[in-house]
């Protein structure tokens with residue numbers, strides 16, 4: 001039928017899916033009603049990873065639990081590096097807050113942008129996508145979903161599918177020789193919910209990235225007897241406090257003794273594999289499914305979002321992430337503009353050339369600093385294509401660089417530093433209690449003006465915020 005609205009399915013209502021909803025909502029506010037929208041979300045609320053659950057393994061419906069977040073998870077990067085350009089922290093909270101808020105506060109912020117819109121009406125909660133197929137003849141996708149509480153299944157057709165299902169939920173779980181003889185607790189970061197139970201225990205975290213660093217730090221904070229981080233390629237390399245050390249890869253495990261490849265060994269009570277996640281899309285056939293390692297420029301995606309083999313399908317948030325919410329916004333805005341025809345999709349060979357060019361730049365990345373810069377350039381390229389409000393990407397890159405330095409200086413204290421917003425110019429307010437002493441991650445406690453008198457004197461502004 002002529003002028004029939006395009007039908008769009010968004011899979012997942014985490015930050016990426018919510019941001020995709022926002023794009024259509026802003027277009028509607030501009031007087032357009034561009035598409036028929038459905039967002040399918042398997043959890044009972046939105047927020048994706050930020051929607052904390054105490055459950056691990058399978059949920060109440062026998063579905064794999066999505067979120068890998070834990071109690072006492074605080075932002076691991078400054079909020080000034082992820083702030084929405086069209087909805088500031090000042091606007092949401094009505095006051096300046098610290099640079100590293102806990103999960104509850106960031107969840108509140110993400111949800112806040114959609115709170116006064118009708119975005120929620122498009123989301124079907126507790127509805128899991130089971131299968132997606134593309135029909136060449138009709139050029140449409142068939143999406144089969146299941147309403148989990150009732151088991152009712154539904155098959156619908158769409159012109160476009162936006163995959164926003166995240167990629168930090170299916171653990172990469174390696175083997176270790178002799179691990180079957182280990183008598184302590186073995187788990188993966190995905191199932192970690194809090195470190196209180198690790199008090200007085202000797203913990204081994206396997207991996208040298210953010211989960212290893214932060215779960216190790218949580219255990220240190222909660223009084224672990226010792227924390228050991230085992231690296232495969234490079235050590236994390238911070239100036240760890242006494243009781244926290246790094247060792248190379250595991251050689252073998254014998255009961256409660258872990259032997260490392262440098263010939264040392266250690267008594268260990270609990271092992272947490274912080275070995276990352278797999279790109280896994282069990283609802284997609286192989287020709288539509290992204291695979292491969294977690295990188296800042298995955299193969300097969302034009303401008304990081306358009307599935308090259310079928311440009312009617314998009315991925316939002318599929319990259320490894322320095323930039324997060326602001327990058328998902330840039331991606332979602334571009335995807336919307338492609339769908340509604342505000343932006344033009346180049347031909348397949350042009351897209352392939354662009355992917356090859358960006359992949360070559362990606363292959364040339366040789367440090368954390370160049371990777372951050374690369375992602376900044378990537379976001380800048382997307383922003384040029386859309387009317388998303390501009391923000392100072394160079395300044396965000398510089399905030400990330402200062403953050404890297406802050407961690408080198410004090411890995412247990414970096415979250416007490418303050419940055420200046422690139423959106424409003426507001427300088428963050430120091431939190432009333434240093435991160436290492438703060439045991440309550442609730443929104444109420446965080447927003448209270450209560451001042452902890454034990455706050456140390458070196459607690460304050462970073463050089464970039466001054």
Ligand SMILES: Cc1cc2nc3c(=O)[nH]c(=O)nc-3n(C[C@H](O)[C@H](O)[C@H](O)COP(=O)(O)OP(=O)(O)OC[C@H]3O[C@@H](n4cnc5c(N)ncnc54)[C@H](O)[C@@H]3O)c2cc1C
Pocket residue numbers: 011012013014015016017040041042043046047048049050066068069070074075076077082127128129130164165166167168283316317318321323324325
């Ligand atoms: C432990 C951890 C800590 C992190 N900490 C930070 C941080 O401090 N700062 C930061 O900026 N970023 C952090 N991140 C990165 C985080 O991935 C992003 O902030 C953000 O959550 C990504 O959003 P997303 O919507 O792409 O994916 P997700 O948040 O993973 O959301 C995906 C959504 O899709 C739904 N879904 C999945 N499969 C289906 C299906 N088949 N059918 C229907 N729905 C489905 C899920 O239920 C979920 O709601 C962290 C990630 C992890 C794992």
Ligand SMILES: NC(=O)c1ccc[n+]([C@@H]2O[C@H](COP(=O)([O-])OP(=O)(O)OC[C@H]3O[C@@H](n4cnc5c(N)ncnc54)[C@H](OP(=O)(O)O)[C@@H]3O)[C@@H](O)[C@H]2O)c1
Pocket residue numbers: 073074075076077168172174189206207208209210211212214215231232233234274275276277294321
């Ligand atoms: N807010 C927070 O505080 C917080 C906390 C945790 C996680 N996060 C976020 O969660 C996301 C995922 O982080 P992540 O650390 O889980 O995953 P990741 O960044 O993908 O890192 C995976 C780690 O596992 C190691 N590894 C993989 N296979 C291994 C093997 N077979 N043996 C030994 N080591 C192996 C890798 O080592 P190599 O270097 O050798 O490849 C790497 O160090 C990130 O976005 C991060 O920011 C945030």
